[in-house]
Amino acid sequence: MQKYEIFINPKMLNQLNRDIWVNDHVPAVLKIGGDQYSIGLAYRGNVIRKKKKKSYNIIFQKPFTVNGAHEIHLNAEYNDISLSRNKLSLDFFDQIGVISPHSKHVLLYINGFCKGIYLEIESFDQFLLQKRKLPMGPIIYATNYYANFSLLSPKKKLKSDLLEGYTLKYGEKDDLSSLEDLVLMTNTLKNDEFEAEITKVLNVDEYLTWLSGVVCTQNFDGFIHNYALYRNSETNTFEITPWDYDGTWGRDLHGKPLEHDFIPITGYNTLTSRLLYFANFKKKYCDKLSSILEHEFTVEAQASRITPLFESLKPSIDLDPYLNRSSDVFDAEQDFIFKFIQKRNSYLKQELIRLQDEKVYG
Template identity: 80%
Template structure:
């Protein structure tokens, strides 16, 4: 039996049916939400999933997406306080992503290579009985995620803008007045931010001969290098100075890093425009990465990690089945999304875009890997 026949049979038996999420909200409250799309205060609503109903706080989320017709939502569970171990989830519209899938493909890819990543799944959203289309439910990276994964508790800090570049200088090359500029504490105490200041200070001030030893006291270097390989493979241009969260493991007292907001990946930018496969260099962009890769042992480790991923995970052979199964899940529901004017064959075309990107990006990175190992990448 062909792969296509297998996928078709899986759909017929219901494997590819999206779960239905129904939100019920007072029309006056919904009008209030729509009149002030920048309001971050949550309003009262009810979420029904199957036979279960939950009292929730509902708000719009994101920046650019709030101006679009199809908006993204943030949900806080109120009664009960947690659902399936989560207190907060996000429903992303994925409006600029023709595949509706680049975020999910990225999170799943990072999880596969060993980087903490939020779980995600597509759902079919209704509000007051009207279908609002396909959304991607994304787990919040918070203390509840740590509990679900049986990870040690520790502070979580979000990189919320481009100032989160691990540097003493702003993106405009001006001296920062606050090392914590660009960061928001998600979980923990204000005192926990001093550990992030320590990381940034060490990154920028420790002498070369002391850096290898000192940085390992505050950063899980192997985990960071694995994350770096993931960003480089998926080619998230913003991922080095934005679109990440830091978690300080209380057992090791070192920071670990996780991806966030990865729609600008797999050959497209965050607006959905095509990007050349060599747009992002193998060495990334931020100050911390630059210093790490100038340490021979760290550079060697990064090359080993990236080489393994390029041979085993970031390949057409590994990813194509994942992509096809995900797209077959979405195809039957595209016509139900009032904001989508395309048909199922648009996903077939987008599959070709992603597969072509993986093939070319893999080849490019393998070539750059040889140069990096020979130190030619630092001209």
């Protein structure tokens, strides 16, 4: 596991700790092997900021980019017994064909003290698009639960702004009008109009693949939060990508077990509901999900990724001052994930039969 060393003036560290909710970066130095970089350092996340082991956001300043990235995230994965659910999820989406940030585990030290095992995650931004040789386009983050593609808030109150829940990560302010159009279209067009117009603004095939991924991994927040929208400038359609997927593979974001049938096969947001109302879109979704359940979302397919990952983490467990667990706990958690995959797979296959038999429009 690669070693990351951060050196920071204690005064700057105290400044970070004075108000953990401030997102302003403070100067620091990051050393990776024989290379040294000037960086801006800040805490990141929401629930994790209150924990002993916090997550960090790093912006490279000199040089401006490192390995093609200007910004990276170091996630503590504190509530995840396995330290792996986020990575497993992002890798899974990549595996099924959805644009997804890459990630790797690192051993983090700050001013000489080991802070433990962290997950480095790419920032989903214009630099990621450049690295993947994808067309440039605006990127919009879904930053809270209001990002549900609806005119109503999760509390069923009328929103004061169609863009509530969204933050522009890259692009111009005018680019947000395309998202407004998507939300408005989803909520106001009659069925025939919606079916004809939605493919002009949304990459429906990619969205249905993403939906399959959220449904398989069972991310409770994934339908109305924990995603980013990217508008491909060549097709002028939105594509969707996952992020913050630690509450998956049988547990919620606090690490508590979830039943394998907790999330329905159709998920829950307004855009998904409208798409699955039409026979052709629903058939595409069923076909995609069926293929994934046969080839990717199986114990056999995932074991080839999960087992080596868990084994690679075990030697560093004792170095993490925030972990109170043994390698046996990792083994037990691996079995927990395998059982979840098996049960979730069987449940979704049964639900597919029911979904395919339902009478729909079109």
